[in-house]
Amino acid sequence: MGPQDHCGELLLQLSSTGSVIRAVKRELRPGAPRGxxxxxxxxxxxxxxxxxxxxxxxxxxxxxxxxxxxDLEEHGWAERTPNPHDRRSWYVRLTPAxxxxxxxxxxxxxxxxxxxLEDWSxxxxxxxxxxxxxxxxxxxxxxxxxxxxxxxASGAKGL
Amino acid sequence: MGPQDHCGELLLQLSSTGSVIRAVKRELRPGAPRGxxxxxxxxxxxxxxxxxxxxxxxxxxxxxxxxxxxDLEEHGWAERTPNPHDRRSWYVRLTPAxxxxxxxxxxxxxxxxxxxLEDWSxxxxxxxxxxxxxxxxxxxxxxxxxxxxxxxASGAKGL
DNA sequence: TATTGTTATACTCTATAACTATA
DNA sequence: TATAGTTATAGAGTATAACAATA
Numbered sequence: 562m563g564p565q566d567h568c569g570e571l572l573l574q575l576s577s578t579g580s581v582i583r584a585v586k587r588e589l590r591p592g593a594p595r596g597x598x599x600x601x602x603x604x605x606x607x608x609x610x611x612x613x614x615x616x617x618x619x620x621x622x623x624x625x626x627x628x629x630x631x632d633l634e635e636h637g638w639a640e641r642t643p644n645p646h647d648r649r650s651w652y653v654r655l656t657p658a659x660x661x662x663x664x665x666x667x668x669x670x671x672x673x674x675x676x677x678l679e680d681w682s683x684x685x686x687x688x689x690x691x692x693x694x695x696x697x698x699x700x701x702x703x704x705x706x707x708x709x710x711x712x713x714a715s716g717a718k719g720l
Numbered sequence: 721m722g723p724q725d726h727c728g729e730l731l732l733q734l735s736s737t738g739s740v741i742r743a744v745k746r747e748l749r750p751g752a753p754r755g756x757x758x759x760x761x762x763x764x765x766x767x768x769x770x771x772x773x774x775x776x777x778x779x780x781x782x783x784x785x786x787x788x789x790x791d792l793e794e795h796g797w798a799e800r801t802p803n804p805h806d807r808r809s810w811y812v813r814l815t816p817a818x819x820x821x822x823x824x825x826x827x828x829x830x831x832x833x834x835x836x837l838e839d840w841s842x843x844x845x846x847x848x849x850x851x852x853x854x855x856x857x858x859x860x861x862x863x864x865x866x867x868x869x870x871x872x873a874s875g876a877k878g879l
Numbered sequence: 880t881a882t883t884g885t886t887a888t889a890c891t892c893t894a895t896a897a898c899t900a901t902a
Numbered sequence: 903t904a905t906a907g908t909t910a911t912a913g914a915g916t917a918t919a920a921c922a923a924t925a
Binding site for chain 1: 915916917918919923924925
């Protein structure tokens with residue numbers, strides 16, 4: 562009883578979400594490389610971002626973000642502009658070609674999703690979207706909480 | 721307008737689910753290897769499964785399932801028993817040690833999740849769980865639909 | 880000394896293809 | 903000939919650590 566049990570079920574469903582994401586990726590038309598798809602979308606939405614900001618948004622190590630950005634740059638989909646206030650960092654933004662690619666990929670993925678969810682009501686789709694956003698928010702909040710605690714304690718990493 | 725736009729938003733949220741899963745995994749106490757965590761849970765819930773069934777449930781290639789099962793076996797968490805009706809295949813099941821490990825890992829992950837969702841109502845947790853289950857179901861149905869089409873066309877692999 | 884970012888290295892997960900052994 | 907499963911190999915993705923440049 563209690564929320565613990567509900568969390569057990571939720572955990573299992575979250576695990577299986579990986580299958581869904583993999584299924585969508587598999588179906589994206591080949592030819593357009595899939596690497597950095599999520600990053601393309603993020604840059605399209607957010608505009609200029611520093612590498613460190615990318616790492617934070619995706620909750621990955623900065624080395625990972627750095628490599629993904631370099632990958633986009635090699636393909637001509639992103640470019641760096643210097644940060645006038647701090648010469649250590651650069652701003653990353655999409656090129657016009659990158660923006661086109663981002664839109665195209667998003668449309669493809671959306672098509673796959675819309676096809677699978679053809680019998681869903683708009684309300685249910687919106688509900689799932691909102692709950693997932695809340696989930697992400699709750700985890701971000703917990704991360705802040707945890708790192709605060711470990712800072713207070715001494716150095717021992719949390720939990 | 722239309723459900724297409726809703727799907728675009730949902731897509732972005734689904735992508736970010738990866739961050740949440742990664743966050744949970746990162747926090748699982750080290751010492752217990754993380755590889756095959758989901759498989760441990762699946763075997764604990766479903767009992768005996770063939771390798772091919774594992775592959776189907778996780779929507780991965782059979783070679784992937786085979787390697788994960790071998791990994792569990794090497795750690796002494798799973799064992800194979802012959803299938804009396806078909807000597808090509810074996811049944812995979814958890815050993816008592818594997819069952820203990822599954823329970824322990826599930827409890828740890830559940831704890832992390834419950835901590836992050838401390839301010840969620842039971843109803844919201846249940847709602848998210850149900851919607852994710854429906855999402856998975858819808859994608860499975862779509863997969864069947866799609867492969868039916870290709871089967872009609874020529875005679876491809878079933879389900 | 881701390882921070883931003885890159886590179887080198889290794890590990891995990893996954894897919895493809897070639898292979899075996901049964902059916 | 904087809905199917906269940908394994909293994910070899912390759913390709914993404916990620917984390918850790920060592921490093922360079924700037925603050």
